Amino acid sequence: MATTTQPQTGAKPAASLSNEEILRYSRHLIMPEVGMEGQLKLKNAKVLLIGTGGLGAPLGLYLAAAGVGKLGLVDFDVVDFTNLQRQVTFGTSDVGKPKSEAARARLANLNPDIEIQSFETQLTSANALELFKDFDVIVDGTDNFPTRYLVNDACILLGKPNVYGSIFRFEGQATVFGMPDGPCYRCLYPEPPPPGLVPSCAEGGVLGVLPGIVGSIQAMETIKLILGRGENLVGRLLLFDALGMKFRELKLRKNPNCPVCGTHPTITKLIDYYEFCGVRGEEAPGPSVQVPEITPRELKARLDRGDDLYILDVREPHEYQICNLKGHLLPLGELTRRVHELDSSREIVAHCRSGKRSAEAVDFLRKAGFRKVLNLKGGILAWSDEVDPSVPKY
Amino acid sequence: MPVKVMIPSPLRPYAGKRDSAEFSARTVGEALGHLTTEFAELRKHLFTEEGKLRSFVNVYVNDEDIRYLAKENTPTKDGDTISIIPSIAGGCISFRHFERSEKSLLALCFGKRKRNLKE
Numbered sequence: 001m002a003t004t005t006q007p008q009t010g011a012k013p014a015a016s017l018s019n020e021e022i023l024r025y026s027r028h029l030i031m032p033e034v035g036m037e038g039q040l041k042l043k044n045a046k047v048l049l050i051g052t053g054g055l056g057a058p059l060g061l062y063l064a065a066a067g068v069g070k071l072g073l074v075d076f077d078v079v080d081f082t083n084l085q086r087q088v089t090f091g092t093s094d095v096g097k098p099k100s101e102a103a104r105a106r107l108a109n110l111n112p113d114i115e116i117q118s119f120e121t122q123l124t125s126a127n128a129l130e131l132f133k134d135f136d137v138i139v140d141g142t143d144n145f146p147t148r149y150l151v152n153d154a155c156i157l158l159g160k161p162n163v164y165g166s167i168f169r170f171e172g173q174a175t176v177f178g179m180p181d182g183p184c185y186r187c188l189y190p191e192p193p194p195p196g197l198v199p200s201c202a203e204g205g206v207l208g209v210l211p212g213i214v215g216s217i218q219a220m221e222t223i224k225l226i227l228g229r230g231e232n233l234v235g236r237l238l239l240f241d242a243l244g245m246k247f248r249e250l251k252l253r254k255n256p257n258c259p260v261c262g263t264h265p266t267i268t269k270l271i272d273y274y275e276f277c278g279v280r281g282e283e284a285p286g287p288s289v290q291v292p293e294i295t296p297r298e299l300k301a302r303l304d305r306g307d308d309l310y311i312l313d314v315r316e317p318h319e320y321q322i323c324n325l326k327g328h329l330l331p332l333g334e335l336t337r338r339v340h341e342l343d344s345s346r347e348i349v350a351h352c353r354s355g356k357r358s359a360e361a362v363d364f365l366r367k368a369g370f371r372k373v374l375n376l377k378g379g380i381l382a383w384s385d386e387v388d389p390s391v392p393k394y
Numbered sequence: 395m396p397v398k399v400m401i402p403s404p405l406r407p408y409a410g411k412r413d414s415a416e417f418s419a420r421t422v423g424e425a426l427g428h429l430t431t432e433f434a435e436l437r438k439h440l441f442t443e444e445g446k447l448r449s450f451v452n453v454y455v456n457d458e459d460i461r462y463l464a465k466e467n468t469p470t471k472d473g474d475t476i477s478i479i480p481s482i483a484g485g486c487i488s489f490r491h492f493e494r495s496e497k498s499l500l501a502l503c504f505g506k507r508k509r510n511l512k513e
Contacts, residue, residue: 145483168482169403189481193450237479250457250479333407 013044014069021113025067038227039067045226048072048135050123050151052103054211055141055165055218057089062219064107068226070115071107072135075099076122086208123147125270128154137222138178139163141215145192146273152177152185153270156261161225165218167206172214172240175233175252176221178261182234187255192277210242291362293377294349296386310343312350314361323380323391325351332357335364344370351376351383353394397470399429400477408435422455423447423466425476440478452479 017025017039028034028042045068049056052075063071079087079094079102087099094102100118107116119131123142132138132154140151140162148166155162155178162178164185177184217238224230239248260267294302302309311327313320320329330338332352342348348370350358355378362375376383384391396416401409409415410433419425426447430437440451447453453460454477460468470476 143483145481148483166482168480171403171482173482188452189450191450193481239479248457248477250454250477251459253459253462 014040016040017043018113021067024111024113028066033229034227038229041226041228042067042223043069045137046070046072046135047137047139047222047226048074048132049139049141050074050147051141051143052087052089052099053077053083053141053143054086054167054206054208055215056103057087058212058215059139059141059219059222060089060103060107061110062216063222064111064114064116066219066223067111068114068222070117070135072117072119072131073100073103073107074119074121074123074131075103076120086206086211088212123150125150125273128270129158132158132160135160137161137163137225139165139218139222141165141218145277148185149192149276150270150273153260153267156184157269163218163221163225165214167210167214169205170207170210170242172210172217172242174214174217174221174238174240175236176225179232179234181254183252183254184258184261186260187258188237188252190255190259207242210240213242214240289359289363291359291366291375292373293355294374295377296383299349299376299383300387308347310346310348312342312348312358312361313352314350314358315352319353319394322394323384325380325383325391327351332361335361339365339368342370347372347374349374349376351379353379354381355379396472397425397474397476399425400475401429402478402480404480404482405436405439405478408439409433419470421466422453422460422468422470422476425470426453426466450481452481453477454479 017036021039021043022029025039028039029036034042047063047068047070049059049063049071052060052073056073056075060071060073075098077099079090079097079099081095083090083099084092084095089103089106090099091106094106098118098120100120104116104118107114121127123131128150138151138155138160140148142148142151152162159180160178161176162185164177165172165174167173175188176182217240221232224232235252235254237250237252239250240246241248254261256262257264259265299309311325313324313327313329314332314335315329316331317329330341342365348365350361350365350373352358352361355375358379359375362373365373378385380391381393384393396418398414398416400414401412403413406413409429412433415429415432417425417428419428426440430440440448442448447466455463455468455470455474460466
């Protein structure tokens with residue numbers, strides 16, 4: 001599963017730089033805070049990036065450019081077009097390629113003097129300790145709660161620093177967990193949030209530059225940890241608000257009762273993090289709710305016939321602006337409050353982007369007493385595929 | 395001068411899209427009480443049915459975590475800033491992941507798959 005470039009021969013730490021390296025790193029070498037000693041520390045450092053996406057992009061680029069001697073890249077995902085808006089490691093020609101491999105190729109081109117190992121695999125409780133053990137610093141650039149808790153626990157169990165960053169829309173957070181006297185992720189967030197705390201990914205999104213900023217902060221913290229210089233973010237949660245362009249800082253404390261890093265830990269090995277985060281059982285895979293459907297072709301035929309159908313678009317207003325079927329816009333999140341706007345005597349066809357949100361809307365409406373309500377199967381995406389290709393997909 | 399409560403962006407839809415609100419309050423609990431009276435939809439996100447602050451909700455007075463002060467009884471003075479700090483997981487995911495993933499990444503991202511329409 002691992003692909004390596006520039007395998008290093010000996011396990012012995014490098015004691016000198018080549019003339020080419022001296023030239024390459026000259027702007028570091030002339031800084032007393034880095035110098036030859038610091039550059040050799042970078043050359044001998046091994047950093048594992050969990051995720052090569054939005055946060056992983058600046059992380060990989062800057063750490064490779066800085067001369068971190070060994071970089072590990074863990075990602076099981078494949079590059080798609082929607083990644084290119086923020087995942088600047090990748091180019092258009094990388095679409096369809098495995099991210100870890102595309103990132104490895106890009107970083108190897110940036111710096112052929114370093115070793116880069118790509119792991120095209122999902123980080124799991126079964127492989128995390130094995131993957132982490134050869135690295136000095138772990139950098140968390142993932143996008144989900146189970147992996148965040150997994151990375152945290154594995155770092156605590158192995159005693160490795162965990163450089164943390166996360167983003168949402170216009171806001172970011174960064175800190176360093178897993179240092180001997182510092183707090184861990186569980187000290188800050190003992191448990192993941194339950195349903196509904198955050199509206200939804202569909203209403204979320206992220207401004208492309210934001211992961212660039214937060215990932216760069218993580219890269220800086222990683223380099224400071226390696227150099228042993230400056231004041232790192234241990235015990236401080238850095239909050240970044242891009243809209244207000246403000247940085248704030250909160251104190252983080254080590255929780256003596258923390259189940260993993262506290263004085264009497266109850267978690268002494270890796271657990272099932274999907275279960276811990278409440279994404280097993282009833283919420284696990286499975287399609288969305290089963291509701292009566294209409295296919296795009298059937299809908300087209302009925303509209304052409306002049307049937308009196310009420311098209312209900314349950315997406316968000318900004319999605320409506322991207323493309324629409326001239327339906328009545330009523331976002332799913334407002335449906336309970338605005339249900340009285342709908343006429344239960346009319347035949348309603350609900351749609352969203354892919355058919356999932358509208359299935360929930362149809363389910364809700366049927367339970368609310370609406371009899372004649374159908375879900376457009378596959379949503380506006382299927383409409384674009386089967387009826388009208390001029391409707392853009394997003 | 396009252397205390398200022400900072401509302402994080404994931405909770406703003408339940409707070410009239412406001413990013414902050416100001417109240418006269420002597421304690422953190424009192425300020426959050428005013429907040430959830432003004433924005434009733436916020437209540438279930440911050441408090442349990444028994445009225446206790448939810449364990450995953452981090453609340454700070456200025457830069458201090460109230461868990462290490464007097465929790466909801468932490469006194470506030472004029473000019474203090476109360477921050478509600480949500481747990482965010484992203485590296486945000488794209489729409490396409492929704493369809494491709496077997497497990498709902500919405501669940502991974504935000505805790506559970508379905509929205510609670512029935513609430």
